[in-house]
Each structure stands twice: as C-alpha cells, then as structure tokens.
Amino acid sequence: MSLTPAAAIDDILTRALAEDAPWGDLTSEVFLPAGARADVALVAREPGVLSGLTVFARTFALLDPDASISLKAADGDRFAAGDALATVSGDARAVLRAERVALNLVQRLSGIATATARYVAAVEGTGARVVDTRKTTPGLRVLERAAVRDGGGHNHRFSLSDAVLAKDNHLAVLAAQGVSVGEAIRAARARLPHTATIEVEVDRLDQVEEVVAAGVDTIMLDNFSNDHLRAGVALVAGRAVVEASGGITLDTIRGVAETGVDVISVGALTHGVRSLDLGLDVRVS
Numbered sequence: 350m351s352l353t354p355a356a357a358i359d360d361i362l363t364r365a366l367a368e369d370a371p372w373g374d375l376t377s378e379v380f381l382p383a384g385a386r387a388d389v390a391l392v393a394r395e396p397g398v399l400s401g402l403t404v405f406a407r408t409f410a411l412l413d414p415d416a417s418i419s420l421k422a423a424d425g426d427r428f429a430a431g432d433a434l435a436t437v438s439g440d441a442r443a444v445l446r447a448e449r450v451a452l453n454l455v456q457r458l459s460g461i462a463t464a465t466a467r468y469v470a471a472v473e474g475t476g477a478r479v480v481d482t483r484k485t486t487p488g489l490r491v492l493e494r495a496a497v498r499d500g501g502g503h504n505h506r507f508s509l510s511d512a513v514l515a516k517d518n519h520l521a522v523l524a525a526q527g528v529s530v531g532e533a534i535r536a537a538r539a540r541l542p543h544t545a546t547i548e549v550e551v552d553r554l555d556q557v558e559e560v561v562a563a564g565v566d567t568i569m570l571d572n573f574s575n576d577h578l579r580a581g582v583a584l585v586a587g588r589a590v591v592e593a594s595g596g597i598t599l600d601t602i603r604g605v606a607e608t609g610v611d612v613i614s615v616g617a618l619t620h621g622v623r624s625l626d627l628g629l630d631v632r633v634s
Contacts, residue, residue: 361489373446385442386438390630391405391435391627392627393429394627396427399459400496401496402434409451413447416437416443422434481497482619531560535564548568550568552573578609
C-alpha cells in the first residue's frame with residue numbers, strides 16, 4: 350500500500366464509515382458506557398498474503414486518534430492460519446464502529462493479494478508479467494490495485510484517462526465509418542503527447558500485421574488459442590509488447606505464459622476473488 354495516496358485511503362474510509370453508521374452506532378451508544386475500552390486482535394483463520402493492513406489500522410485511527418495500534422506484519426507478507434496480524438486498543442465505541450469496515454476491506458484486499466500470488470507463482474520462470482484489469486469494485490480501484498501489487502502482480506492502466514487502448518467495440522465503430530485501424534493508429538499518434546502509449550486489441554491473426562506496422566506500443570491478443578498466441582508472437586517479432594487476455598484462469602495461465610507473450614491480463618484477480626477468512630477477537634473492559 351506504500352504507493353497509495355493517504356488522501357485516497359481517507360476518502361474511501363470516510364465514505365465507508367458514513368455508509369455503515371450515517372448517524373452513529375446506535376447499539377454501542379446505548380449499550381456501552383462512555384469511556385469503556387476495547388482490545389481487538391486481527392487473527393488469520395487461513396493462510397494467505399496480506400494486503401490492506403495499513404487501511405485496517407487507519408480505519409480505527411480515524412475514529413479514535415488516541416488508539417494504540419500495533420502491526421505484527423506488513424502488506425505483502427505471507428502468513429499462516431492462527432497468526433496475529435495486528436492489535437488495536439482504544440475507545441470501545443470507536444473500535445466497534447470501525448471493526449466491520451476495517452475487516453471487510455482487509456479480508457477482500459488480502460483475498461486479491463493471495464489470488465494474485467498464485468497466478469504469479471504459476472508463471473514463474475517464463476518472463477511473462479501478470480497484470481490486473483479495470484474490472485475492479487467501483488470506488489475501491491486504488492486499494493484493489495495496491496492489493497495486486499502486494500501479491501506480486503502488476504497494474505494495467507489505472508483509468509480510461511491514462512493510455513489509449515482500442516478494443517473490439519472501438520474497432521467496430523471505426524469499421525462502420527470506413528476507417529481502417531492502421532489509419533486510426535497513425536492519426537492517434539499524431540495527436541497524442543510523446544509520453545502516451547497506444548494499445549490495440551485484436552481477435553484474429555490476420556489483424557496483427559496492420560496493427561503492428563502502424564506503430565502500436567502494445568498489441569492485445571484476445572481469446573487466442575495457445576497455438577495462435579505463439580503465431581502472434583512470431584508475427585510481432587519484438588516490434589511491440591504482446592499482451593494475452595480473455596478468460597485466463599489459474600489452470601491455463603502457465604500454458605499462455607509459455608507461448609512467449611510479455612503480459613497476461615487477468616480480470617479474475619479483482620472481480621472473481623473470495624475474501625480471505627480473517628477474524629477479529631474483541632475484549633471489552
């Protein structure tokens with residue numbers, strides 16, 4: 350989470366806490382005496398890769414700036430079932446108001462980091478880079494992208510504003526207007542600053558040469574078989590970065606990586622993961 354702006358984390362947490370307790374935590378306010386203290390331990394119920402621990406800690410700090418927070422691990426660390434990952438001691442009302450938001454986020458982000466680590470391990474030694482996609486939870490992209498990095502993966506473009514990525518729908522519109530993809534690439538290059546990159550998605554081998562010859566930085570081979578990926582890599586011949594995409598799973602990613610592609614984008618890193626089982630043990634005094 351070290352590259353995640355603190356202001357972005359606070360914005361997400363402020364909105365999440367307001368959603369969970371828009372007019373305060375009614376239960377804690379009527380059941381718990383003012384001044385009561387609570388101790389919380391974050392404990393792993395299963396092994397995994399940690400992500401979101403800094404977010405977990407910040408949730409409690411926002412509601413109780415005087416809380417005592419001790420982190421027993423760091424984002425990116427591997428842990429075993431039963432490991433204590435953090436402890437928090439503070440005002441009981443604040444601790445119990447923060448706990449669900451804090452736990453939801455650290456469980457989801459650790460689930461992403463753990464899944465990513467499995468994909469990265471599956472391609473070890475091939476040279477292929479595992480990257481995420483824009484299939485993230487609305488409002489949580491900055492955290493989920495950090496979780497991918499914590500799991501050893503890499504990030505694709507962060508948003509539509511970061512780079513040109515012409516996909517099948519863009520190409521369909523061009524075709525309807527009678528504009529070739531090569532013409533569109535050259536026109537885009539003329540308009541863009543030198544720092545911007547251009548990527549184009551293709552779904553047939555016969556599209557590769559026109560796209561690469563027009564000067565793209567990256568070509569995405571979408572839903573290609575492994576044999577067609579190998580052929581695509583050979584056609585590109587080092588003239589652009591080659592990305593494979595489309596329905597790639599943990600069972601299939603090794604074969605994809607061995608075709609020689611440079612990048613493999615996996616939407617399942619963020620949209621198809623299970624939150625990790627982490628628990629909060631609370632003692633009120």
